Amino acid sequence: MEKIRIGSVGLGRLGLRHAENVASKIPGASLHALCDLDEDLLARTADRLGVPWRYTDFDQMIQNSEIDAVVLVSPSGLHTGQIEAALKAGKHVFTEKPLGVTVEECKVAERAVEAHPDRVFMIGFMRRFDESYMYAHEKVMRGEIGKPVLFRSYSQDPESCIEGAIKYAGHSGGQFLDMAVHDIDLARWFVGSEPQNVYAIGGCYAHPEFGQYNDGDNVSCLMKFQNDTMVFLFAGRTAPHGYNVETEIIGTTGILRIASVPQKNMVEVLDSYGVRRECSDNFLDRFESSYVREIQEFVDCIREGRKPSVSVYDGTKCTEIAYRCKEAFETGQLLEF
Incomplete structure (x- = not known):
């Protein structure tokens, strides 16, 4: 089978990484x-990567019959409309999270995917494709730590x-949607249940600017899932040491910890400050291989005629949960799902 010809949309940090x-x-x-509104960036990147087609208009790009699939790394508010348009144009679609910035938008995306069952649709919950998380998930599925009791993720x-983060806060959907959505997805994946x-x-412990959006710079939630598993999530913007994602799953017969020390690699630095391990600088560094693997x-799903394990409904469910967490944060109440 010939190569799947991809059009990538958006050349921000993650968009550029996907294109590369x-x-x-x-x-x-x-x-x-490639498609981006910045014509200079578009031209430079396309020349460097040897890309034949360049667009500043998404609708024009998806009319190109030489493109089989699109990768959407555009602003979150554009995702739903672009998903719908691309599927209608006969393209397979990969989109970065979130699926939509409202639950209503997610439902529009669901209907678009359902209307085109012959197309592959996938949402980018990249942590599911991290080697450590995949390894830990297999252990949980095999029952090696017994019944999960607590899922904790930071x-x-x-x-x-x-x-x-402050600049983006007004249209991010809040900490639970913008950051904790990955932890929400992991919780559902590992626990195999939905929140109850x-x-x-x-609160705004260091940056009151988030308060105008009814948000905080550090937020957390505790959920009880329908199978009685406890789920604790924390999302923060003020880590002094670098980018940090860590997860723990406590079971009745064992415990799994993933990246409890947020080290950049296996190197230990011995210098005038003592002995230390350096941390990852950002999400692109920490999940470099995950972005390739997803x-x-x-592409493999398109070539093999199968559907990904991560579906449009996962995107909707995570958005629903994130907004319910945000509502609980704003009201200070224990809320049912």
């Missing part, structure tokens, strides 16, 4: 088109990135 991966690291795929961005109730707390899965 498709261009050089995904067997069975070729980067056939996502922390470095304080050094706070200006970008949620209580959330947090796009490879998308």
